[in-house]
Amino acid sequence: MNPTIKDVAKLANTSKSTVSRYLNGQPVKKETEEALKKAIEELNYHRNENARRLVVSKTQTIGIVVDSITNLFYPTIFRGIEEIAKEKGFNCVFYSMTSSKYTESYFQNLYYEGHVDGIIMISFRKRNHKDLLEIAEAGFPVVVFGDSANVEDIVSVDVDNYLGISELVRYLSRIGHKKIAYISGPDHAAATESRLAGYLETMEQLGQAVNPNWIVPTDWSNESGYKAMNHLLSVGDFTAVVASNDETAIGALRAVQEQGYHVPTDLSITGFDDITLSSWVYPSLTTVKQPFMEMGIMAATELFKRMEKGDDYPSERHLLKPKLIIRDSCRKISE
Structure with missing residues (x-):
């Protein structure tokens, strides 16, 4: 039979509630953490995610909607998002609009149908104001990456x-x-x-x-x-x-x-x-x-804040600063 939380707790000489806290990313004592890591590895324990989702009513998944999977900048952005998602114990699922007839507002159904707990929408194209306004007014946890279409009541991330x-x-x-x-x-x-x-x-x-x-x-x-x-x-x-x-x-x-x-x-x-x-x-x-990596980290960080605090979390547009890289294609000229 597969090992259970009870087995992990017994081997680590701690309680089931402490094991549960640790598995959900909550802090435990350092010596307890070490004992839990050792017990989990020794038992080859894997928690039942489906059962966990039924208990907490969460998917532990965020959706990432992109306008095109071929954009050469996106992999670096994805790494930033996944770094934060991993820290939070979440998975990422990617959705491409490349061959889709749907607008971005269609993908809010991912949240309402219980597929994801929040969504990051990535596009470097101009967005439709009406479409984005519909997303903002829906009130689900979302961060838009790129153009905010002058919609104020939405969290967005872009480069300056x-x-x-x-x-x-x-x-x-x-x-x-x-x-x-x-x-x-x-x-x-x-x-x-x-x-x-x-x-x-x-x-x-x-x-x-x-x-x-x-x-x-x-x-x-x-x-x-x-x-x-x-x-x-x-x-x-x-x-x-x-x-x-x-x-x-x-x-x-x-x-x-x-x-x-x-x-x-x-x-x-x-x-x-x-x-x-x-x-x-x-x-x-x-x-x-x-700073694509940092932008991805920012987008995911903002999404989790929205997921945790709901409508109480203020909407804001975050513009990250690019960095001047001086190489050999310019020269100083005299007055």
């Missing part, structure tokens, strides 16, 4: 996109650049608007003029960055380019080199995200690093 671009523009200004072009992102991305605002407003604050022809939209691919840079080179009269993600920056770097120019001797280029390839291209790319 405005600050990241502003930091890049200010860095280029400090090393002498006054004429700075900008490679923007796609309309469907939530970060595009705030990153563009970071560029425009920071240039204005620094007293630096912006030529409208210096701003080129892309779909954030290498190819679109390559095309955008070729267009910018036909316009000319700038010394640096801020690309709003690393992939377009890498495409821009290739376009510059193919036309016989050198980075950073002739032109400085920066990116945004700090993907792995940004440190391997030549020259290595100056960029800003998104």
Whole structure:
């Protein structure tokens, strides 16, 4: 027969209630903890999760809904979420909207049907205000990762996109650049608007003029960055380019080199995200690093607070700061 809590308690010379507290993540004396660990290992004890769920009316599971399973940033976010979930004794179940006809609000059914105890919704796309408002008003434990669609009564986590671009523009200004072009992102991305605002407003604050022809939209691919840079080179009269993600920056770097120019001797280029390839291209790319692991930890931490405190826990938008990574794609120029 499978060992029981009673067997663990007997071998560890403690009570069943103490074993239960320990298994539920509550503190016990250090010597008791050591004895319990030894007893559980010796007996090869595994608790009956189904029975436990019937008693506590909890699934011990959180749902993670993503807009696409192919996004290269998501695995790092998942690790952050799972780190906190594991500490709390919870499992994570992932749901993808890639091939689904449903909106995010549909997935609140996961909670109401008893599949999960809380939900984290991850998307870097612009969200529909009405859809997100429905989720906020439903009142179940949820954290949205990315765009909050200006819905105030919901907990959300994102990177400070405005600050990241502003930091890049200010860095280029400090090393002498006054004429700075900008490679923007796609309309469907939530970060595009705030990153563009970071560029425009920071240039204005620094007293630096912006030529409208210096701003080129892309779909954030290498190819679109390559095309955008070729267009910018036909316009000319700038010394640096801020690309709003690393992939377009890498495409821009290739376009510059193919036309016989050198980075950073002739032109400085920066990116945004700090993907792995940004440190391997030549020259290595100056960029800003998104703290995806920390963002995942923050999202999970906030979800568990909401699960524990319910509606008494205040809704808040948490913007984590990106980190400026200075490499070799920019150079100081004289006045």
